Amino acid sequence: MAWFAREFIAVPEDRKNQLVYKWPDVTIRRYSRAIVNADELALFVRSGQVLATLGPGRHRIDAVELPVLGALLDGVTGGNLYRAELYFVAAREVTGLRFGGRLADVRDPVSEQVVTLRAFGEFALAVRDPAVLITALTGTTDLTDPVSVTSWAAELLLKSMKVAVARGVSGGAWPVLGLSEQLRPIEAAVLRETNLALYEYGLRIPRMGNFDITLAPEDAERLKRLAKDVTYIRLAGDFQRYAAGELALGAGQGLAHGGGGGAEGGLLGAALGLAALQQPRAVPPAAAEPAVGCGGCGAAGPAGARFCPGCGARLAAAPRHCPGCGAEAAPGARFCAACGARLPG
Template identity: 30%
Template sequence: MGLFDMIRGEFIDIIEWLDDSRDTIAWRFPRHDNEIKMGAKLIVREGQLAVFVNEGRIADVFAPGTYTLTTQNLPVLSTLQGWKYGFNSPFKAEVYFFNTRQFTDLKWGTQNPIIVRDPEFGMVRLRAFGGFALRVVDPPLLLQELVGTDPQFRTEEVAEHLRQRIVSHLAPALANSGMSVLDMAANQQALGDRLAQALSAEFASIGVAIPRFIIENISLPPEVEAALDKRAQMGIVGNLDQYTKFQAATAMERAADNPDGAMGSGMGIGMGMAMGQQMAAAFQPGAQQSAAPAGPPPLPQEQWYLAVNGQQQGPFPTAALHSHVANGTLTPDTLVWKNGMAQWTPARQVPELAPFFTPQGPPPLPPQ
């Protein structure tokens, strides 16, 4: 303090605080040698409280109003001092003004994910962020616990400490809520109110309260959010069979507009429809039950291929070869092939087909 301020301080009889900031919690009134004259005016405005400190000890607390500082207004201070000289000496004391309005521009957030057990998804990691309001409710206690001799105590000096304690309460609050992650968005206000009460009880030991706690967002890891987006898309699509047909029709329209890519588009349409039908069948209730056979499958039959006029025909089951023998398609010289044969072979050389070319008739009569 300069010489001019020291001289001016000897004549100032008004003690007040006009706060020109938005983040000052406590402010110490500057006086030369901490001398406050008898009869000085103390003005405490709405949203403020004033604390008198004498020789390191809290003497009195003043609510909003205007006071004339005399021994009648400072009984505690007069008791501490003894006041043996007619109370004509200046007070050797300090005055701290406390801002009791709400500080609403404070933010919080989880630096690391919080692991909770979700009733629907199991173990999940959550991140969250938001804001909160701070209010001084017990200035003497705050002075003792945090402010100390700081001439100007700002929110930035206590914000990090509060954020750490907030996050420590957030994890059990989310874990004990019993809500699914999908339901937390609809209950963020209720969760915030619950946390505000718990945090106010926690911070009562330092003289502050949390009148308002806001949860702006609760988020999941990106890969889990991507899976939820896929699940939501499936729910929106609904009937996969109808959706597949719609997609195929759209692709056909695009193919008509692009003749050069018609072949590729046609193959894509076919593959897409086949995959879509399989998916639709898989997601329909009872699809697996209906696909299960009612009995054993039919016995496998040999399949034959015939070479007729230089063209491959078939496959034909063995039982169907009789009709080909009858219409002349299958003769002893017709080349045939089935799975397991090394090459095409004339039918007369295949033992399985010999009965087709052996004349059938009654056996010879027995001798008389």
């Protein structure tokens, strides 16, 4: 009996940072000592069912001390071995776990541009219910792999972030160029989405560490350029004035760097021509009505006179001209046939 008591079962030092550690031997000697640290729980599992749970402390593996272990005795060995799987589950938060990857292609509601979002950062993982964790993941996840559970949780976190961020951006709640200012509400939405999925596995993510959501470099440059253009157009008044200014500025920079060729000259000419189109057209002055000559005495009467000032003879009606464009108006016309302006009485 003393020889059996010398075997100790505990989590190795190099595995203490794991969320779940499975003892490699499924046959456990009677009277062995199980050492459960203060931040751990130990679970005996057989046929997918948790039969016993050990809290922190030193426990002798014996049906006298733990009556439930009587069902695990191996009769072939004369009752000297218990046949069961033994899992050590961390009762603390495991921090510094990394996640990251591509989120989705979303349409920015402000610029209406389709961009690609990426996320990367850290999170903490904790066990909500050790028994649920072991029974739910046994057979679906390799619990002997140190990173199997944490990597699976990281993938689920990234998937939940895709859903939450795409919903927030497409709904107009979070602008693409201002996502860094929305990290708090993003974290709350992602944790809510993720923990709903993790609940049935006995896990939870209590918090996220440093994380960020970024644009693909080419998308970030495109949105910044578009934002600058929109601002300048608003200041210039319309697109044509802004385009003329951009062309003139580009041509001026080319000339300042020693360029004097046809390309720069063409750009400058195009800019000046476009700017000239923006200038309001001058209205031609009204044509002066000519003086009226008398057919009898030859005296000249003032414009619009009906009788000769020299002999009193009736003068012929002088042709009328439009005061706006100077075109000659037909007799009796009330509006100019050339520009549509109203003619004087």
